[in-house]
Amino acid sequence: MTSQNSCKRCGTCCLKGGPGLHLEDLDLVRSQKIKKSDLVLFRQGEPVWDNVQNKIILLNQELIKIRSVTSKDNACIYYDPLSKSCTIYAYRPLQCRVLKCWDTRDLEKVYGHKRLNRSMLIKQGTAMADLIAEHEKKCSVVDTACLIENLTQENQKSALQKINETVAYDRSFRLTLKEKVNITDFELEFYFGRPMSVIVQSLFAYFKKIPPI
Numbered sequence: 001m002t003s004q005n006s007c008k009r010c011g012t013c014c015l016k017g018g019p020g021l022h023l024e025d026l027d028l029v030r031s032q033k034i035k036k037s038d039l040v041l042f043r044q045g046e047p048v049w050d051n052v053q054n055k056i057i058l059l060n061q062e063l064i065k066i067r068s069v070t071s072k073d074n075a076c077i078y079y080d081p082l083s084k085s086c087t088i089y090a091y092r093p094l095q096c097r098v099l100k101c102w103d104t105r106d107l108e109k110v111y112g113h114k115r116l117n118r119s120m121l122i123k124q125g126t127a128m129a130d131l132i133a134e135h136e137k138k139c140s141v142v143d144t145a146c147l148i149e150n151l152t153q154e155n156q157k158s159a160l161q162k163i164n165e166t167v168a169y170d171r172s173f174r175l176t177l178k179e180k181v182n183i184t185d186f187e188l189e190f191y192f193g194r195p196m197s198v199i200v201q202s203l204f205a206y207f208k209k210i211p212p213i
């Protein structure tokens with residue numbers, strides 16, 4: 001049992017990764033205090049680390065998070081290691097406001113609050129909403145997870161073909177968008193999530209299946 005009862009500004013929580021966002025954080029994104037390009041979307045069906053359950057889970061709904069510095073450095077992009085402080089402290093999201101590393105009960109309660117999702121931030125009927133719907137239809141993470149989970153010697157050929165087609169569609173979809181409109185890779189990761197090639201690798205690892213070479 002720890003005797004700590006106040007923040008020692010060690011930075012450990014911010015170094016572990018950015019927070020997931022909830023409905024309470026909607027205005028922070030709408031007012032651009034937190035930019036969409038500073039967020040990353042994890043789609044339904046993706047394996048992610050769950051801080052409360054302390055294990056990797058498959059998402060049963062979208063999760064929008066503040067992005068990490070790089071894929072190898074999990075630190076929240078708003079963490080300044082020199083001053084060991086949050087660069088958006090006045091506007092930090094709900095999870096950060098309630099987090100006490102020495103007592104996670106408040107954070108656990110907040111985990112049950114409604115999660116922010118794309119439909120709360122992107123108006124239906126806009127070109128972007130239509131593109132998201134099209135991408136979801138053609139590049140479903142849930143369907144891909146199902147194919148990988150049920151992969152056998154017998155169905156391997158057809159399943160891998162479908163998975164490869166999905167990865168190729170996703171790649172071409174992103175390239176086309178970058179060519180036609182002024183959109184960055186970071187913005188793509190907010191609107192359409194991480195590339196399917198990355199998601200597929202994480203699904204193979206989650207289901208302990210051997211990925212094709």
Ligand code: SF4
Nearest residue numbers: 014076078079086096
């Ligand atoms: S938003 Fe601020 S407080 Fe929250 S994890 Fe990032 S740096 Fe830390």
